[in-house]
Amino acid sequence: MSRLSRGVFILFVVLRYGLDELVLSSFRHPWLRLFTRILTLGRNLHAPRGERLREALERLGPIFVKFGQVLSTRRDLMPPDIAEELAKLQDRVPPFSSEVAVATIERAFRQPVDQLFETFEREPVASASIAQVHFATLRDKSGQRRDVAVKVLRPGMLPVIEKDLALMRMMAGWVEKLSDDGKRLKPREVVAEFDKYLHDELDLVREAANAAQLRRNMEGLGLVLIPEMLWDFCHPEVIVMERMKGVPISQVDVLRAAGVDISKLARDGVTLFFTQVFRDGFFHADMHPGNIQVSLDPATFGRYISLDFGIVGTLTEFDKEYLAQNFTAFFRRDYKRVAELHIESGWVPPQTRVDELEAAIRAVCEPYFDRPLKEISLGMVLMRLFQTSRRFHVEIQPQLVLLQKTLLNIEGLGRQLDPDLDLWSTAKPFLEQWMLDQVGPQRLWRELKAQAPQYAKLLPQLPRLLHDYLQQPRGGDSRQLAQLIAEQRRTNALLQILLYLGLGFFTSMLVLVAWAHLNVYF
Known part of the structure; x- marks a missing residue:
């Protein structure tokens, strides 16, 4: 399928599922809405809009499914009916055939499934945009029976992703040429970043290596469990890992009934995020609720269980130091220092007046301090910062796109767990200690x-x-x-x-x- 035909297909899906109602209703010209109705005459729009949107994203493929996953965490920005429906994309994407999964496993390890595992559940327990998971048991080297999870790559993923990325690159080129903000926004570099991470996600051995690194980094913290990878059973299309047993974090009522301290859980999530970002510069960048569980085992009660490590973000020492100084200045309400950091880093033109940039940042951030998370939308803050950045010609940093996405996921998770969580006061001591470690003895x-x-x-x-x-x-x-x-x-x-x-x-x-x-x- 060429880029043109793929573009036509995307347009067809948008019209077929009535998604034009979500966009074109705001258009000024009624003839445009009439034209779309004529093109899609006879379609059935009786299904709820959230269901139609979810089905359309599933039809369009993995990139669009991931887009829906991010939207599902933003319940402050999305209508409840749409957010609830999109939440099904987190781990309830329609599975592919079990026969295909078995064939992939046997091709990868050159053995029948019955010889590889003592038991293998043909029915998948979770299905996502890139892969699906089956439970199994095997005997380890010591002869002990071990429960494992087998992750199998969805077939035919690479051609679909290549076509969508080609379309995104083409549209990014249009934006760069036709938009006044094109050079500042660096759309082609942003698409290149997503290209890299999506291709990384298609190599399951790379995902296993990411999990092993995060597991080492998080040792001793006592806040999160990460499954052990069984390297004798790892292949680019199949990985076998320790089976984790927990309750999905979205089931807050179940966790509360089991005695989990939900407020502490929310604070621990913020600590995990900032630890991975600022201490390690290596963070889980796909932290939607479908990838997070909570342990109820007495030995690890109340700890996070992290799953799916296909997308991780990395930061250089310069990025970490710059971000930490910015966050610390924000928490101290030192807006002048924030403005100076933007100029020193070269993110804004050197002739920018510090006092003007300081006043603009103050106007965006000051209204949100000392307020609980339920009264703050980081999405709105980012949108206003985006508007401010356009005025001052701030250059968007593509390497921070994943960090921004993860920050929104963390906010959505924190809002779901504890709307009264004060994000600023929870993060401030951690960042100040981190800064002391960077410049101290x-x-x-x-x-x-x-x-x-x-x-x-x-x-x-x-x-x-x-x-x-x-x-x-x-x-x-x-x-x-x-x-x-x-x-x-x-x-x-x-x-x-x-x-x-x-x-x-x-x-x-x-x-x-x-x-x-x-x-x-x-």
Whole structure:
């Protein structure tokens, strides 16, 4: 199917399911609405609008299903009937044939399913836009019987995604050429980011690696459980993992009846998000309710269970530091610092007046402080910030698109769990501690430990390097001398820092000893 035919198909689906009613009703020209009615004469529009929208998104394919998943978490922006229906896209996408799933598993591991597993449930327990999951049991290397979940990639996904992405790239090019905001919004770079993550999601081994990384990162935090991947049974089309047993987070009444502290659960969700983003720079970027459960097992009661790791976001150290400083300045209501950070980062033109940008940011954010989450819509805040960014020619950063999407998911989840949650006050202590770790003595000590092996190797070589240089004829290569001088300066700086630390430690010990003697004396 060509891009043109795919575009025609999308238009047909929109009209076939009556989605034009959701858009064209606001158009000024009645002839346009009449034209669509003539084109779709005889269609049945008796089904509720939410059901028609969900069915249309399912018909259009995985990219549109994911779009519906994001919309389902925004109950403050979507009418209740549409939000409820779109929630079914989270894990109730129509499954594909079990025979196809079995054939995929047997092709991947070159063994019959009955030899791979002791038991295999042909009926899938969950079906999503990219893959579906079957429960099974197997014997591990020690001979113990183990419950597992088998995730199988939906067949024929790559051609569909390629066609939709081609259309998105084409439309992004139109936006960039025809829109005044095209250059600032960087639509082609944004589409390229989604292209990367969607293709990553089609490789289930990559998803297994993402899960393993998150599992290591979250060890010791005591807030979330992540399934163990069984690497002997991992393939790009099939992965086998530890089976997790929990209650879907959307079943709040069931969790509350079981004794789960819902308010704490909401706070823990915020902590998890900020830990993954700012401490690790590696975060789960598909945190809709269909991918989150809560454990009721006595040993792990009240902990999150995280599933589906096909899409993760990553941030560089520069991104993390910039975002943390912005968030911290926001929480302190230091709007001048926020404006300065935007200018320093190059996100706005250097000639931008700090006081004007400061006033605009204050007007957007100030009304939302000290208010519970039920009275705040991050969607509305982002929309107003978007309008402000257009005025000041702020360049959109494509690498942060997934972070923005995840932040909206977190807000939707927090709103569902505890509408009275104060998002700002919950996040502020974490960010302030993170900033202290970045600039305090712990950061210095980590850097010294990281660089110590390099300098330990370099120090014995300095005499030889100096001797080799002195043996060269006059006018020799000055770059070697520059390198030597640079390395010597770095070494001197390190030794100076170590000297200061040693003196500081020695002085502190003297003060403590003197204080102890004074206490004994008095």
